Amino acid sequence: MVRVALHEKGFKYQHKVIKLCDHYDDADNLSKEFLSVVNPTGVVPVLNINGEFVRDSAYIIERLDEFEGPNQINLWPKESDKRQELRKWVYDTTIDENVKLGKSFGTTIPLFSTGLIEVLVKKLKLKSILNIILRHPRKERKIAFVVMYFLSIKNRIGPIAYEAFVNGLIEIDKNLDTKDYLFKDFTHADINLMCCFHRLEEIGLGPVLEMDNFKNISSYWERLKNRKSYQEGILGFTDHKEILKEAFPKNFNPHLNKLKNLIEEKNIN
Ligand SMILES: N[C@@H](CCC(=O)N[C@@H](CS)C(=O)NCC(=O)O)C(=O)O
Structure with a gap:
């Protein structure tokens, strides 16, 4: 989201990709320096604006x-x-730290992505899980990573998000009735949705955005994809195709049909 905003504004920036503890054994986000200087909550993104570390996308x-x-x-x-x-x-379309996971549109996306994170967490060494237990500042994430490592939550956690996800899409579609973007002109909220929709496609949930039940979402999504910032900030940057294939073989997501049925049941049109 932050990269897309930087490209929308046309700012030149330097970026540093760091190794996160759910992907890598030698996690940078749990290092002493990161936690003391960059972000005490142990997450990215962080942007250094004129010497100040600014946190939370x-x-x-x-x-x-x-x-x-x-x-x-x-x-x-x-x-x-x-x-x-x-x-x-x-705040409805991002990971808002004050909202319970799965209760707003933005916080449903990580729940549907659990399959991806779980594949990565299961590859970690036991030593790295102990490091997470000892050092991760966020209790709820620590618990989630440990449960993913020893057990599995990927198929059980999605349904928690169904209701807020479908209601979120209905609300978005309604708002687009008379406008090209959520607020006539392109805003921060459209950046958030560009990223949410992109992730949905990556994890095999893209077809819900094409459903006839939503009159406006598929053309809106096309409009977002046609922005230069989508190319520059997202497509030109991320490369996790292999791991996506492993987590969602043939781009199949087990929640897709259930979500489609729920949307049909609500008889939205
Ligand atoms: N509300 C935060 C959420 C940031 C967040 O959850 N970042 C994830 C990557 S997308 C992260 O740093 N995960 C590493 C971890 O939890 O250990 C924001 O929007 O910046």
Whole structure:
């Protein structure tokens, strides 16, 4: 999300990819330096803006928008009532730390991605799991990684997210009835949805975005994919095809048909 925002604004930036503890044995995000200097909560992204480490993607993008970039685009409106409305959408479509997983549209996505994370966690050495237990500052993530390592949650956890996911799509579709983007002009909330939808495609849930029940979502998704920032910030950057193939063979996601049925049941059109 932050990379897409940087490209939308046209900023030049340096990036450093670090090794996360759910992917790698030699985790950078649990190192003493990372936890003491970069981010005490042990997560990415973090953006160094003029010497200040700014954390949490939603807050980072709002801060970034205070600067005028070469592309002269504003991702946030000026008026306070519109900012208030956008803030609601932004936090609804990201991993908001104050919301229980699976209770907002944004927090449903990591639950559907559990299959991917579990494949990675199961490859870790036992020593790395002990490192997570000892050092990870986030209790709920620590527990999730340990359970994924010794047991399996990938098929059980998705259903928790069904309701908020479907309601989120209904709400998004409704909002697009008269507009090309959620708020007429492209904003921070559209960046979040670009990333959520991209992840859904990666994990085999893309077909829900094409359903006839949603009149507006598939053309909106096309519009998002046609932005240069999608190419530059997402497609040109991520490369985890092999691991996706392993986690979701033939791009099959076990939740797809259940979600489609639920959408049909709600008789949305
Ligand atoms: N609310 C945070 C969530 C950040 C987050 O969950 N980052 C994940 C990667 S997408 C992470 O750092 N995971 C490593 C870990 O939990 O140990 C944000 O939006 O920046």
